[in-house]
Amino acid sequence: MPEKIKRLALIGIGLIGSSIARGACEYGLAEEIVVQTRRPETLEAAERLGLGDRYTLSAAEAAEGADLVIASVPVGAYGAVAEEIGPVLKPGAIVSDVGSVKAAVIRQVTPFLPEHAHFVPAHPVAGTEYSGPEAGFADLFRSRWCILTPPEGTDAAALASVRAFWEGLGSNVETMTPEHHDMVLAITSHVPHLIAYNIVGTAADLEAVTESEVMKFAAGGFRDFTRIAASDPTMWRDVFLNNKEAVLEMLGRFNEDLSALQRAIRWGDGDALFELFNRTRAIRRGIIAAGQETAEPDFGRAAAAKTV
Numbered sequence: 001m002p003e004k005i006k007r008l009a010l011i012g013i014g015l016i017g018s019s020i021a022r023g024a025c026e027y028g029l030a031e032e033i034v035v036q037t038r039r040p041e042t043l044e045a046a047e048r049l050g051l052g053d054r055y056t057l058s059a060a061e062a063a064e065g066a067d068l069v070i071a072s073v074p075v076g077a078y079g080a081v082a083e084e085i086g087p088v089l090k091p092g093a094i095v096s097d098v099g100s101v102k103a104a105v106i107r108q109v110t111p112f113l114p115e116h117a118h119f120v121p122a123h124p125v126a127g128t129e130y131s132g133p134e135a136g137f138a139d140l141f142r143s144r145w146c147i148l149t150p151p152e153g154t155d156a157a158a159l160a161s162v163r164a165f166w167e168g169l170g171s172n173v174e175t176m177t178p179e180h181h182d183m184v185l186a187i188t189s190h191v192p193h194l195i196a197y198n199i200v201g202t203a204a205d206l207e208a209v210t211e212s213e214v215m216k217f218a219a220g221g222f223r224d225f226t227r228i229a230a231s232d233p234t235m236w237r238d239v240f241l242n243n244k245e246a247v248l249e250m251l252g253r254f255n256e257d258l259s260a261l262q263r264a265i266r267w268g269d270g271d272a273l274f275e276l277f278n279r280t281r282a283i284r285r286g287i288i289a290a291g292q293e294t295a296e297p298d299f300g301r302a303a304a305a306k307t308v
């Protein structure tokens with residue numbers, strides 16, 4: 001059991017912030033939780049759901065006197081949050097985030113934090129296509145990776161404290177550089193989302209495919225793409241704008257491999273197609289065998305449905 005955080009401030013209380021609140025409460029990780037969000041309606045929803053002990057619309061008020069501040073806002077908004085909370089952070093306060101992109105968030109946040117505070121960037125690699133405080137659930141992070149990307153010279157005790165917090169939520173914690181994180185996540189998360197947005201957009205644009213037909217025949221693969229393509233537009237706009245280089249690099253590789261597949265189809269090269277499909281099937285089976293995924297993933301839908 002990690003040492004309890006005395007005062008935990010949560011800035012932003014959507015899917016991720018509210019899941020942290022629920023998990024921290026369920027696993028007894030904090031003595032007091034202060035919840036902040038910008039919109040009164042969202043704050044009221046958080047209060048109705050009992051996600052914290054105190055509620056405020058001011059990030060500075062939430063962060064004042066907090067031992068650990070975790071911001072869970074869109075990737076493009078962390079700088080503004082840091083600017084607001086920087087002046088009120090107490091000596092030794094730890095600031096963290098959950099952004100899906102790391103280098104850009106570190107660039108935004110660092111200039112606004114005082115010397116006496118510690119910044120430990122984090123990214124829980126767990127989510128769903130839902131957003132808002134109702135969508136969260138305590139076990140979202142259980143058995144999922146949480147990647148910490150501490151800048152050089154990060155205070156060891158602050159790093160240990162953030163690691164213990166995420167382990168307390170059930171995550172497996174790994175550390176890496178922000179640049180490496182952004183490259184890995186570009187291919188495992190960001191490009192897959194772009195592909196989903198693109199294929200659903202293309203299908204919807206095709207004249208012959210009316211919206212009702214898209215829904216009517218969306219039973220298998222396409223339906224899975226529509227789930228991903230339902231993810232929050234603000235969040236994903238910010239991810240692509242802030243991980244531009246890595247995404248463009250991975251898209252280049254992706255396009256080359258897609259052209260090779262196009263060529264194999266054009267020239268009837270069944271062996272090339274079979275070899276790739278066989279290899280990718282083995283990858284999926286390896287993931288299931290390693291216990292990282294069930295054969296029929298539910299992506300937290302059952303848990304989210306209970307709370308909505």
Ligand SMILES: NC(=O)c1ccc[n+]([C@@H]2O[C@H](COP(=O)([O-])OP(=O)(O)OC[C@H]3O[C@@H](n4cnc5c(N)ncnc54)[C@H](O)[C@@H]3O)[C@@H](O)[C@H]2O)c1
Nearest residue numbers: 012013014015016072073075077099100126127128131132
């Ligand atoms: N959704 C996922 O699957 C997932 C997974 C891991 C990490 N993340 C990261 O978590 C963060 C939050 O995502 P989420 O899914 O909880 O989103 P969400 O839309 O459910 O919640 C976002 C929260 O940020 C607040 N917010 C929105 N714009 C803001 C702004 N300009 N300034 C201050 N606050 C603002 C909203 O009021 C809300 O409280 C993002 O950085 C995202 O990259 C998301």
Ligand SMILES: O=C(O)C(=O)C[C@]1(C(=O)O)C=C[C@@H](O)C=C1
Nearest residue numbers: 100124125126127128129189299
């Ligand atoms: O399961 C989903 O719906 C997700 O998209 C979660 C997912 C992912 O790509 O794996 C999305 C973005 C986050 O930064 C981390 C996790």
